[in-house]
Amino acid sequence: MTVSLPLVVILGLVTWGAIKFLGVRTWIVVVIALFGFWLSHTFMAPAIESGTRSGVDIVNDQHD
Numbered sequence: 001m002t003v004s005l006p007l008v009v010i011l012g013l014v015t016w017g018a019i020k021f022l023g024v025r026t027w028i029v030v031v032i033a034l035f036g037f038w039l040s041h042t043f044m045a046p047a048i049e050s051g052t053r054s055g056v057d058i059v060n061d062q063h064d
Helices: 007-021 026-039 045-060
Strands: none
């Protein structure tokens, strides 16, 4: 069975859980999100994308 969820939904649930159960302040979540957007427009963006794709490939690799 394959379930397809957008990454935004998963990140939203993780964020909600962190705020609700771990006591993370909302302003910290906003600062981290804004830093992520800023970082994606720097010279680090290709390295971040490559690392993310490699990680997804490792997770999705199925060994029978």
